[in-house]
Amino acid sequence: MTAKKGISLALLVAGVAALWLVPSMGVSDSLLNLLILMFIYTMLASSWNILGGYTGQVNLGHAAFFGLGTLVARILYTGGRPLFLALLAACVVPVAFSMLIGIPAFRLRLRGDYFTIGTLALSQILYITIGNVLPKITYLPIADIQNYQLGPRYHIILASALFTIGVAYALVKSRLGLGMVAVRENEDAAESLGINAFAHKLLALAVSAFLGGLTGGAYAYYQTSYYFNYTFSPPWSLEPVTMTFIGGVGTIHGPVIGAVFFVLLKEWLVMKVGEYHLIIFGVLFLLVVLFLPGGLVEAWERIRRVFTHRPAGKIVLSPSAEGSDLSGNSLASERKEVPMI
Amino acid sequence: MLELEGVYAGYKDLRVLWGISLRVGEGELVALVGPNGAGKTTTLRIISGLLKPTAGSVRFYGCSLDREPPHRIVEMGISQVPEGGRIFTGMSVEENLELGAFTARARREKEQRMKWVYQLFPRLEERKNQRAGTLSGGERQMLAIGRALMAQPRLLLLDEPSFGLAPILVEQMFEMIQEINQQDVAVLLVEQNVRAALELAQRAYVIENGRIVGEGSGDALLSFESVRSAYLG
Numbered sequence: 001m002t003a004k005k006g007i008s009l010a011l012l013v014a015g016v017a018a019l020w021l022v023p024s025m026g027v028s029d030s031l032l033n034l035l036i037l038m039f040i041y042t043m044l045a046s047s048w049n050i051l052g053g054y055t056g057q058v059n060l061g062h063a064a065f066f067g068l069g070t071l072v073a074r075i076l077y078t079g080g081r082p083l084f085l086a087l088l089a090a091c092v093v094p095v096a097f098s099m100l101i102g103i104p105a106f107r108l109r110l111r112g113d114y115f116t117i118g119t120l121a122l123s124q125i126l127y128i129t130i131g132n133v134l135p136k137i138t139y140l141p142i143a144d145i146q147n148y149q150l151g152p153r154y155h156i157i158l159a160s161a162l163f164t165i166g167v168a169y170a171l172v173k174s175r176l177g178l179g180m181v182a183v184r185e186n187e188d189a190a191e192s193l194g195i196n197a198f199a200h201k202l203l204a205l206a207v208s209a210f211l212g213g214l215t216g217g218a219y220a221y222y223q224t225s226y227y228f229n230y231t232f233s234p235p236w237s238l239e240p241v242t243m244t245f246i247g248g249v250g251t252i253h254g255p256v257i258g259a260v261f262f263v264l265l266k267e268w269l270v271m272k273v274g275e276y277h278l279i280i281f282g283v284l285f286l287l288v289v290l291f292l293p294g295g296l297v298e299a300w301e302r303i304r305r306v307f308t309h310r311p312a313g314k315i316v317l318s319p320s321a322e323g324s325d326l327s328g329n330s331l332a333s334e335r336k337e338v339p340m341i
Numbered sequence: 342m343l344e345l346e347g348v349y350a351g352y353k354d355l356r357v358l359w360g361i362s363l364r365v366g367e368g369e370l371v372a373l374v375g376p377n378g379a380g381k382t383t384t385l386r387i388i389s390g391l392l393k394p395t396a397g398s399v400r401f402y403g404c405s406l407d408r409e410p411p412h413r414i415v416e417m418g419i420s421q422v423p424e425g426g427r428i429f430t431g432m433s434v435e436e437n438l439e440l441g442a443f444t445a446r447a448r449r450e451k452e453q454r455m456k457w458v459y460q461l462f463p464r465l466e467e468r469k470n471q472r473a474g475t476l477s478g479g480e481r482q483m484l485a486i487g488r489a490l491m492a493q494p495r496l497l498l499l500d501e502p503s504f505g506l507a508p509i510l511v512e513q514m515f516e517m518i519q520e521i522n523q524q525d526v527a528v529l530l531v532e533q534n535v536r537a538a539l540e541l542a543q544r545a546y547v548i549e550n551g552r553i554v555g556e557g558s559g560d561a562l563l564s565f566e567s568v569r570s571a572y573l574g
Contacts (some may be wrong), residue, residue, distance in 0.1 A: 175443070182429055182440050189427035192389055194415030194444040194492055 019158060023151040032150045038263045039161040040219055041243060045255030045262075046168050047211035048240035053250040054172055055204035056184030058116045061101075061123030062240050065094035065209040067232030069216020071130065074228075077221065078141055083156075090217030091210045098209035099202075106201045123237055131229035139225045148224065157218045164211045169252050171207060180204050181250075242285045248297030257296050342367050342527060343388065343419075343496055348397035350387050357383045359551040360397065365496060365529050370522045372542035372559065374535045380551040381531040382424060385498045388529070389421040390414040401496070416444045420494035424501045426485030430474030434465055437473050437484055441491025450493065458487040461517065479510045486521070496527045503534045515541050539563045 023032060048062045073090035077083060101122050105115040139145065171177050182190040183197045191197050216231060239262070240255075247258020262281075269277035292299055343365040350358040357380045365371045373381050386392040388399060390411040399406040406414055420441075429437050438458060442451040459466035462483040468476065473484060482502055489497060502518065503511040515537055522528045532538035539545050539559040547555035547562065555562060 178436065178440060179443060181432065182443075185429040185431060186427050188391060189423055189429070190440075191391060191411040192415065192421045192423060192427075193440055193488065194412045194447070195440070196410070196412040 016162065020155070023154050029150055032154055034263065034267065036150070036154055036157050036222060037267075038260050039157045040215060040222070041239070041259035041263050042256050043161050043164045043211065043215040043218065044236070044240045045243040045247065045259045046164050046252075047208050047215055049244045049249065049251075049255045050168055050171065050180075050211070051201075051204045051208035052241065053244055053254070054177065054184065055180040055201055057201055057204065058241075059119045059205075059208070059237075060116050060241070061119030061121070061237050062208075062212055063232050063234065063236035064119070064123035064126050065098060065212030066216040066219070066236045067123075067126060067130070067229075068094045068097055069213030070220040070231040071134075071216075071228060072213070073217035073220040074138055078138070080141075083221065087160075087214065087217040087221070090220070091213040094209040094213035094216070095206050098205050102202050102205040106198050106205075120237070123232065124234075127229055127232035127234070130232050131227075134228035136228070137225050138228055140223075145224055153222050157222060160214055160218045164214065165252065165256065167207065167211060172252065176200065176203060184250075242281055244295075245285060245288050246295050248295035249293075251297050254295055254297045261296065342402055343529070344398075344400045345384070345388070346398050346400075348384075348387055348394045348399065350383060350392055350394045350397075352392075356395075357551050358387070358394075361387075361548070361551070361553055362397075363546050363553060363556075365527050368522070368525050368527050370519070370528045370530065370541065370543050372530045372532060372538040372545040373548060374532055374538050374545060374562075375548035377533070379548045381548055382500055383551075384548070385421060385500050385529070385531055388414075388498060389419060391421075412444070415492050415494075416446060418493070418495035419498065420489035420492045420496075421498040422485045422489045422500060422502065424504060426481045428473045428476075428481055428484050428488065430472070432473055433470050434473050434476070434484060435469040437488050438465070438469075438491050441488035442493075444492060447492045451491070454491055454493065458490055461490075461520065462487050478505050479507075479514070482506065482514065483517075486517070490521065490526070494526060496529065497521065499528060499530045501531060501533060503532065503537065511537065536563070 019035070022035065044062070044066060047065070048059065051057050051059050069090040072093045073086040076086035076089055101115070101118045105118050140148070172180070179190065179195045179200045180203075182193065182195055183200050187197050190200075219231065243258035243262045244255045245258070246261060247256065248254025266277060266281070269280060273280070288295055294301070345364070346362050348358055348361045349356065361380070361384055363371075363373070363384075373384060375381055383392065387394055388406070390406060390409055390413070394407065401414075401417060401419060404417070406417075409417070429440065432440075435455075438455055439451070442448050442454060447454065459469075464480055465483055465487055468480065473481070476484060486497075486499070486502065499518065502514050506514060511534060518528060518530065519541060530538055530542060539562050542559040545557065545559050545562050546553050555565060557565070
């Protein structure tokens with residue numbers, strides 16, 4: 001491990017420890033609530049990013065996984081089952097559901113748009129169905145509301161968020177993660193290298209649904225009351241996409257940065273302009289996609305490069321790449337790009 | 342080692358291959374030449390399993406490939422270098438090579454294999470931490486071939502390795518293909534650069550409109566009148 005890595009790791013541990021100790025510092029409940037929202041949105045974005053960011057399968061129905069997580073956890077928990085069991089079920093049920101769309105779409109090699117539209121349709125079907133079947137507000141049990149404390153909830157949700165980021169990190173650093181990125185970059189080329197694209201896409205979908213469900217479970221444990229179908233509503237599908245792109249799609253820290261930024265800006269905008277914040281986020285999302293496809297992570301890289309005057313890490317063309325023949329002799333006039341068709 | 346017999350194939354309503362039969366022997370270097378749209382790339386896609394034949398059979402060491410998915414075919418020892426290389430431009434050179442050794446069989450000897458690829462293409466080692474998208478055309482093609490070699494193929498399928506390369510690079514590319522072939526890797530080479538391909542290959546097939554219309558040693562086809570008039574001018 002290099003010294004720089006050691007310092008980063010130490011900072012990370014210190015940051016997590018500080019976050020863990022926040023509730024015992026006598027801070028206001030509203031700060032705790034704000035942090036909890038950041039954790040939940042971090043989980044939402046990170047879980048979406050595994051499938052949408054790393055594997056390139058754009059899911060516009062993440063609310064289905066999140067909503068199923070809240071539904072299952074809520075029913076089990078208010079029915080008196082232990083919290084752990086409720087959270088576990090909240091993870092497993094969305095995985096089973098995700099296979100409904102994943103297996104047919106990936107097996108038939110329905111690429112891109114078909115999968116995206118399928119996820120959107122399924123989440124809308126759930127949204128409407130749940131709204132008709134369970135039209136009532138759901139409350140936590142009376143005893144829970146009487147003794148409601150933010151502290152323990154804060155810790156469980158923080159732990160869930162760390163677990164989510166940890167799983168995402170371990171996955172994308174593994175061989176499977178490399179395979180997922182290869183599938184995203186070029187499915188045919190990936191297949192021609194012996195990568196089973198179907199299995200990789202399905203795995204990414206399952207992990208994304210699992211963690212999306214956990215996010216829902218955390219939300220169901222945190223919120224005292226909401227309408228059952230609220231957690232299936234479209235914003236829960238669209239916000240993870242927005243956050244991930246603003247932060248930096250296909251990176252581990254991107255969704256975290258995006259979620260923190262999103263929560264802060266949203267809280268502020270909602271106070272200032274109310275529902276119009278949706279328009280502002282829509283425009284922001286378009287601007288990021290058009291002009292800063294790497295999100296805030298990329299913006300930071302660019303700024304750092306300007307200040308350190310360092311040639312950009314991997315992205316720069318080294319001088320000898322400008323033109324050379326196969327054995328390394330300079331051949332400035334013969335440089336030709338192979339079109340990637 | 343590889344045998345195609347009476348293979349018909351196409352896309353949707355368009356039939357591209359009309360009963361292709363060809364074979365590649367152990368360690369052989371075979372060229373498949375023909376004009377644009379004749380079905381050369383489709384033939385390679387059939388062998389690598391990216392496209393399934395509607396009729397006919399593909400056999401590799403006697404095993405039928407008809408039902409095998411592409412990733413299994415790679416594991417059995419056939420690697421394809423797609424046209425244009427299709428390297429992963431967002432990843433580093435080394436990551437591209439690592440992905441080449443994705444199958445369980447290839448992973449076991451990844452380190453040695455990578456050394457060998459770096460020996461073949463020293464340029465790749467110099468650039469191993471560089472993003473593959475920053476490579477020049479020739480380097481990209483090297484990377485694509487190196488990546489395919491990482492899978493320890495016994496048969497290498499090359500789709501237009503000279504495509505988009507300057508003439509001097511083409512010559513070097515063909516020398517490298519020969520060198521790889523001498524390391525006991527059979528090669529099936531698809532080329533539009535007919536003369537160079539026929540000079541290099543031990544045997545060659547000429548394909549036109551989805552049918553094999555000529556077969557013979559590279560030299561024989563070079564002097565073959567219809568080939569001369571059609572491709573060599």
